[in-house]
Amino acid sequence: MVALTVEAPAAYVAAGQRIDIEKVSHQFELEGEPLPVLDEVGFSVEPGSFVALLGPSGCGKSTLLRLLAGLDHPTEGALKVDGTVVGDPDPSRILVFQDPTLFPWRTVWDNVALGLEAQGILKSSRHRVDKAIELVGLGGFDKAYPHQLSGGMAQRVALARALVNEPRLLLLDEPLGKLDSLTRLTMQTELVKLWQEAGLTAVLVTHDVEEALFLTQRVLIFGPRPARIVADITVDLPYPRHRGDPRLAELRREALGHLGLAATW
């Protein structure tokens, strides 16, 4: 693994969690037949870095993220976060879904506040809720209900709801997948900024090659199901990046090659 030339701001690096995935295999049952989705996947992620898991739809990368969040447990192998095996879901590592999954009966503010409320620390940390809402650029929308928000705004609330817990690992499951392309570009830039400011470890699952290369420092490419890693690309470009950067185009060609799509380039 080549040392990264770009790093998150030094002051925050310690805040991110380290991930070690050791020979993880996972299978589902489909009509009584075992359906393997992950096949001895293993890799590590440095604390404070931003990594993308890229692969075709249904290859099992989202499953891996769910395992990391603790929503499911692997059939074989171990996932460790900061050296400890992942147990039940914990607000220190939060999964942001493709859909905002906001609680429709709660206002923006109350949605963001729920994590702190559940921990019983809301009274003393109301300012954290305000700050998180401010951070995603939704100040003034505190009292809006989810149905009053656009798709991009709702996804920002979902991000704020995750960030308010001051997670040390942010798991992003195609969080921009359902947004329109313009909102998507804006949100990509904002995601990088949020990651830099919060100084956490971030893992992004996507099937968008440009998005993976533009946002992250390292792109792990998965083959078709059952997923195994077919390539590990380091994106050696400083932030802020430019979409027209020739180096990005080169990396894109390489990534598409690994995905078996070289002919389209």
Place this chain on the structure above:
Amino acid sequence: MSSIETVASIPLPLRGRGKTASAAPCSGGPALQRITPVSSAGHGIPRWARRLSGPLLLVAAWHLASITGVLPGEVLAGPSTVLSSAAKLIATGELQEAMLVSLRRALTGLAIGGSIGITLAIVAGLFRLGEDLVDAPMQMMRTVPNVALIPLLIIWFGIGEAPKIALIALGTAFPLYLNVYAGIRNVDSTLVEAGRTLGLSRAAMIRHVVLPGALPSALVGLRYSLGIAWLALVFGEQINATAGIGYLMANAREFFQTDVIVVCLVVYAFLGLAVDFTVRTLERIFLAWRPAFSGA
């Protein structure tokens, strides 16, 4: 599809064919303009007045039939007699007292039946063991018409207040059970997962995710239950009542006072309306977050 394209190609000011077409032509760009349907554009008489004219005509016909003797008082008293006897009943305080008694019966029955229904629904909705134990008997019992239980209720509870309230409780428990149970089971599983990633405990999940998610369904159940409470009240008050609207009606029947019977029927209707209004208000308060709810 083609009709949509046709509309899109018409210049904006022409789209609203009614009054709005000539008013305020759009100054460039696809600005939104309110288009009033031709039917509600108004023809002099306000809509509410037109809606009211039907019932008024009916009452007028009724009045005409009774003063000409086509409709004898023993069959159905005329509107004027009904009004005067209503005034008499109110003046003596009989009507208010009867209403209070009936309302109390309905609400007591609903409170008992509702708490049983909701409790069982929560047990069956949240726990698989609860579902196995509770759901099958509830589904079986709900198909028995509860009016058919009156003889049994009389044997069990005698002819006092108890069988009347038991009948209402029985009737109201099932709609609330069914709807709260369905509401809990239909809570969006992705929201439950979102709650899990936020680290919600089981209790917090029930309080913050499951129960609020089941609330719209529960209110539908409440509405059904209230409707049935009224029906059960009418049946229940036929069992040897000594007070309440049913008692008033039974007495009137003895003396062929059709006017008093009509007054009681009107009171039942108004109480039902009042209760429906209460549920609507509850929905407006508790379901303000719902996009589908466009206001009562």
